[in-house]
Amino acid sequence: MTKRIVVALGGNAILTDDPSARGQQEALRQTAKHLIDLIKQGHQLIISHGNGPQVGNLLLQQIAADSEKNPAMPLDTCVAMTQGSIGYWLQQEMQRVIREADIDKSVVSLVTQVLVDAQDPAFENLTKPVGPFLSAEEAKVASAETGDTYVEDAGRGYRKVVASPKPVDIVEANAIKTLVDQDVITISAGGGGVPVISTDNGYEGVEAVIDKDFASAKLAELVGADYLLILTGVDNVYVNFNQPNQEKLEDVTVEQMKAWIAENQFAPGSMLPKVEAAIEFVENTPDAQAVITSLENVEAYFNGGSATVIRNV
Numbered sequence: 558m559t560k561r562i563v564v565a566l567g568g569n570a571i572l573t574d575d576p577s578a579r580g581q582q583e584a585l586r587q588t589a590k591h592l593i594d595l596i597k598q599g600h601q602l603i604i605s606h607g608n609g610p611q612v613g614n615l616l617l618q619q620i621a622a623d624s625e626k627n628p629a630m631p632l633d634t635c636v637a638m639t640q641g642s643i644g645y646w647l648q649q650e651m652q653r654v655i656r657e658a659d660i661d662k663s664v665v666s667l668v669t670q671v672l673v674d675a676q677d678p679a680f681e682n683l684t685k686p687v688g689p690f691l692s693a694e695e696a697k698v699a700s701a702e703t704g705d706t707y708v709e710d711a712g713r714g715y716r717k718v719v720a721s722p723k724p725v726d727i728v729e730a731n732a733i734k735t736l737v738d739q740d741v742i743t744i745s746a747g748g749g750g751v752p753v754i755s756t757d758n759g760y761e762g763v764e765a766v767i768d769k770d771f772a773s774a775k776l777a778e779l780v781g782a783d784y785l786l787i788l789t790g791v792d793n794v795y796v797n798f799n800q801p802n803q804e805k806l807e808d809v810t811v812e813q814m815k816a817w818i819a820e821n822q823f824a825p826g827s828m829l830p831k832v833e834a835a836i837e838f839v840e841n842t843p844d845a846q847a848v849i850t851s852l853e854n855v856e857a858y859f860n861g862g863s864a865t866v867i868r869n870v
């Protein structure tokens with residue numbers, strides 16, 4: 558039976574070891590190959606993706622700008638630029654695998670605005686890591702030079718952090734839903750969506766990067782998805798992760814997940830937002846499921862395999 562699946566692509570689906578345009582498109586070629594099975598099975602895909610490394614790199618490229626003839630672009634515009642570049646690569650690679658599979662389906666990527674609350678306390682408390690990983694010393698130098706805040710990111714090094722307000726609504730949700738109803742594969746809410754606030758004069762961009770897992774949960778709710786499929790670097794979520802007594806989670810309820818969150822089982826900035834986004838989606842969409850697994854495990858999961866699946870009961 559056809560299912561409506563929001564697929565949220567994590568960092569390793571886009572950026573492996575080569576950050577060039579060619580390298581990222583090659584990574585997305587492999588990603589597209591992992592998704593074709595779902596399309597062959599007749600499911601509707603609504604794809605979203607991260608942009609943390611890419612938008613941070615783009616901000617660094619703005620340093621080369623001058624003030625008048627080639628001005629630096631603000632963060633909301635940089636988010637839109639990464640939606641454009643990643644959407645372009647992915648759209649081309651999805652079209653390639655669809656053509657190779659001899660399937661007649663259109664793919665389109667949409668510049669997507671996500672409404673946030675101008676009063677969100679996240680604007681005062683910067684939490685979203687973007688760009689490259691630095692050593693403690695490099696981060697100290699960069700922070701002294703730019704005034705930017707750097708924090709340690711889940712044991713992987715230091716990264717610049719920016720504001721990350723929660724998504725309230727997706728401006729283009731009806732347009733996306735119309736396309737999905739017409740069986741078009743959409744790539745939307747990339748990089749969490751371009752953060753905008755509502756003013757008397759319409760929408761206005763704000764300097765922030767929305768977490769793509771929360772934006773994907775909102776997207777899944779608004780398009781009436783059956784599944785929110787969060788794809789990341791691990792086949793399953795674990796409790797006591799990376800410890801001798803680590804335990805793989807398979808079928809779990811929202812209630813169990815909340816208890817483990819209270820025990821600080823999931824790392825902020827990496828697994829925690831995924832688990833919270835999964836809970837938010839299933840709480841707002843009672844018969845739906847959220848699945849957290851790796852790209853490599855997707856085909857196996859949808860053919861009867863195992864992953865971390867979060868349901869209401």
Ligand SMILES: Nc1ncnc2c1ncn2[C@@H]1O[C@H](COP(=O)(O)OP(=O)(O)O)[C@@H](O)[C@H]1O
Pocket residue numbers: 566567568569607788789790791793794795796797798822823824826827828829
């Ligand atoms: N409790 C946990 N269970 C499984 N993985 C965890 C856990 N805590 C942290 N992680 C790590 O978090 C990573 C996912 O976060 P991250 O790489 O930031 O996401 P993304 O794939 O969206 O870029 C996993 O690949 C894993 O290494």
Ligand SMILES: NC(=O)OP(=O)(O)O
Pocket residue numbers: 567568606607608609610686747748749766767768769770
């Ligand atoms: N916007 C966002 O959450 O990107 P990452 O998943 O790449 O951090």
